[in-house]
Amino acid sequence: MKTTIAFEGYLDLVLQRAVDLGIARSKTDAIRLGVFELNNKYHLAEQPETNLVIKKMQKLDDETRAGKRKTLSEEDVLKKYPHLRKTMKG
Numbered sequence: 001m002k003t004t005i006a007f008e009g010y011l012d013l014v015l016q017r018a019v020d021l022g023i024a025r026s027k028t029d030a031i032r033l034g035v036f037e038l039n040n041k042y043h044l045a046e047q048p049e050t051n052l053v054i055k056k057m058q059k060l061d062d063e064t065r066a067g068k069r070k071t072l073s074e075e076d077v078l079k080k081y082p083h084l085r086k087t088m089k090g
Contacts, residue, residue, distance in 0.1 A: 007015060007027075015027040024030035039045055063069040078085055 015030045018024045018030035024033055064071060
């Protein structure tokens with residue numbers, strides 16, 4: 001999502017101070033940090049990593065069903081990558 005916004009006065013001062021103090025590389029980064037803090041405080045989007053993993057898994061499942069991706073059995077994987085046998089025994 002792209003959004004164009006203009007900050008003046010106090011808000012612009014806060015963003016500039018975040019940059020000046022090295023907290024953020026730019027005002028845009030300072031805004032991103034603010035969004036993360038907003039989520040930390042109010043839990044607006046719980047476990048964003050989990051949501052990303054779920055989306056990725058759904059995409060992979062869709063590709064497999066469409067024939068664009070092949071799944072391998074454990075035996076096939078070990079034939080292709082025999083060095084993995086060592087890690088499975090431990």
